[in-house]
Each structure stands twice: as structure tokens, then as C-alpha cells.
Amino acid sequence: MALSVVDLYRDILPKTNCGECGFPTCLAFASMVVSEKLPLERCPHLSAETIAKCRPELEEQYARGKWTRRDPAKDALEWARRRAASMAPEDLPGRIGGRLAVDADGNKVLELPYFNRLLYVYPDRVVLQNGESLNRWEQVFIFNHIAQGGSSLPSGQWKSLDQIPNTISKVKSMQAHVLEPLARLFSGRGNLLAEASARLGGELIDQKQFGADLAAVFHPLPRIPLLLLFWDREPEEGFEARVSILFDGTIVEHLDIESIIFMCERLAELLQEEAGVF
Ligand code: SF4
Incomplete structure (x- = not known):
């Protein structure tokens, strides 16, 4: 009972x-x-x-889990791990990039570039090359990418989230949890954003083609580039700072929509850490 x-x-x-x-x-x-x-x-x-x-x-x-509160990150991670478990490791580099490597204990791992760092992917966890664990949501989108990722290379065509099918319910979440916090954080501090972007492996490209004050291409994962655009505030004109993130047109072959949001949230956190502003 x-x-x-x-x-x-x-x-x-x-x-x-x-x-x-x-x-x-x-x-x-x-x-x-x-x-x-x-x-x-x-x-x-x-x-x-x-x-x-x-x-x-x-x-x-x-x-039995009766009445206990669910832990969404734990559930999502278990689901993502199970999805990824059926993938043959030797097929992964050809499909999603990276290479098969051997860690310090002699275990075979998938070594995957991740922003400006390297990941080791094990069947049950994802860690940085120095052994530091990734947070659970990061692991969720990486396992989901392993399970879902197609072999398409980036097309070079950028799309905003609302141009990707079935994202209507996520556009507000992206705005509230990623774009607005970043705009507030770097408002009046475009140089700091440029420095933080470069430290995170972002490539600063010609921003004028987008009519922005800053444009940086990041590579969270080898097949998944992101383009961050920043417009600084213009008090005389009454404009607040604004941020947009664009995705390569192939992104839906590589990641589900939830995972795209997790990845962008992580980008925002890493930029904040690199900038050293809180
Ligand atoms: S300690 Fe808490 S549970 Fe126990 S009698 Fe007081 S209020 Fe109730």
C-alpha cells in the first residue's frame, strides 16, 4: 500500500x-x-x-516513481543515450565528424570538436578532454546529434528559428532564454562580445552583409555552424541592443528542435563565461 x-x-x-x-x-x-x-x-x-x-x-x-517529481534532465539524458546506443562508433566520424581516438586509460572513444574544445564521447557520458563532465542538457543534445545526425555538410544558407518547420512554440523560449539575455549582457559592450566570441572559437566575419554590428560563426559541433548577429543599442534612436542566431539550412537533419534550444542556451552561457560578466 x-x-x-x-x-x-x-x-x-x-x-x-x-x-x-x-x-x-x-x-x-x-x-x-x-x-x-x-x-x-x-x-x-x-x-x-x-x-x-x-x-x-x-x-x-x-x-516505483509513484508521486515523486520527475527529473526532466535525467529522463531526457536516458532517452538520448538509448537513442545513441544503437549507432556503430566506427560510422560516426564519417557521419557527424570527429574521429575515433583512445583515451588515457586505453578506451576507444569518439573525439568530437565542440566550440573551441574537444569532447570524448563514451556510451554513457560525454566529457571534455580533460575529464571534466558536461552538464546533462549538453550531453542530451550531443547524444541526440549522434542518434539523429545525418551526413550532410553545411549548405551555407542561413535560417532563423522561425523559418525552420515546427518551431513556433520554441521561438518565444529562444527569445526569453537566449537572445534577450545576451542582448542585455552585451548592450554597449560589443567589443567584449567580439573578444568572448573569438575566445570561444567564433570566427568574426563581415557584419555589414547582415546590416549588423557584429557577426560571428561558431562551430558547436563539426556539422553544425551557428551565426550570431549583434546590433548594439542606439540610445539617440531609442533602439535597444538586439541579438539573433541563424542556423544552417541543414540543421534539422542533425538535431531536434529541443536540442537546438539547449545548444543555443549553452552558447549564451559560454559567451558569458568567456566575457567574465555576470
Ligand atoms: S515538524 Fe513539521 S510536520 Fe512535524 S508537526 Fe511540525 S509542522 Fe507538522
Whole structure:
């Protein structure tokens, strides 16, 4: 039998709302026990006997994932790993770039250029060449690229996100989580953006052809270039700074839409780190 929030509140907790567990009410505490696996021991008013009686039921429902809050990054990573697992490593360099290499422990790995650094891709994880782990969302888009990536080379035709099919629901997210934060961060600091871009391996190209103040081509992955455009603020004209990111027309052969957003979020974070501004 499982213990729901209501069961815990009604049958187990004292219902005095004393707050000693760190939560304002017994109901709030019950919710944290059920969904976040907070130990029942955090309520000092429960006897050892009561806690021992509840433990097997709680552990059993945690093991089944019943009522526990999902961890989206964990789920996405497991899904992406499973998708990538069926790909033969020896086919990957010809398809998505990089090369097969041997790490310091003699393991065969896929070595993949990633911005201005090198990745080692193992079946269960992706790390930087120095052994530092990538964050889970980064690993998600890299495993998705391994699973999905076609062998097309970049076409040289740039497209904005809204020109890519089925992206309407993601355009706002890109604006809110990538483009606007970058524009705010580098507003009035175009030189800093140029320096950070160069440090991240971005190639500064002629910005005038795009009518922008800065244009930089990045290579997050060998088959996936991104073009970042920046227009600085013009206070006299009443214009705020603006950023746009364009994708090669082949991108949908290499990455799903969610992964495109993860990759752009990572670009924004890395530019911020390289610029040293927070
Ligand atoms: S310490 Fe126990 S009794 Fe007090 S609010 Fe928390 S759960 Fe309720």
C-alpha cells in the first residue's frame, strides 16, 4: 500500500503546523516527503516506531516513481543515450565528424570538436578532454546529434528559428532564454562580445552583409555552424541592443528542435563565461 500526501497528513503527522521541520504546515511537509523524498525524521514529533512503520511503504513507492517529481534532465539524458546506443562508433566520424581516438586509460572513444574544445564521447557520458563532465542538457543534445545526425555538410544558407518547420512554440523560449539575455549582457559592450566570441572559437566575419554590428560563426559541433548577429543599442534612436542566431539550412537533419534550444542556451552561457560578466 502506498502513502499519499493526504494519508501522511491525515494518519501520520501531528497536524499542529509547528514549523520545526522547516515547512510552515504539516501538509507542506507531507508533500515534500512524498514528492521529494524528504526524510520523515525531519519531523521531530514522530516516534521511531511510526517512522519505521512508514519506511517500507515510502521506499516501495519511491522505487516505483509513484508521486515523486520527475527529473526532466535525467529522463531526457536516458532517452538520448538509448537513442545513441544503437549507432556503430566506427560510422560516426564519417557521419557527424570527429574521429575515433583512445583515451588515457586505453578506451576507444569518439573525439568530437565542440566550440573551441574537444569532447570524448563514451556510451554513457560525454566529457571534455580533460575529464571534466558536461552538464546533462549538453550531453542530451550531443547524444541526440549522434542518434539523429545525418551526413550532410553545411549548405551555407542561413535560417532563423522561425523559418525552420515546427518551431513556433520554441521561438518565444529562444527569445526569453537566449537572445534577450545576451542582448542585455552585451548592450554597449560589443567589443567584449567580439573578444568572448573569438575566445570561444567564433570566427568574426563581415557584419555589414547582415546590416549588423557584429557577426560571428561558431562551430558547436563539426556539422553544425551557428551565426550570431549583434546590433548594439542606439540610445539617440531609442533602439535597444538586439541579438539573433541563424542556423544552417541543414540543421534539422542533425538535431531536434529541443536540442537546438539547449545548444543555443549553452552558447549564451559560454559567451558569458568567456566575457567574465555576470
Ligand atoms: S515538524 Fe512535524 S508537526 Fe511540525 S509542522 Fe513539521 S510536520 Fe507538522
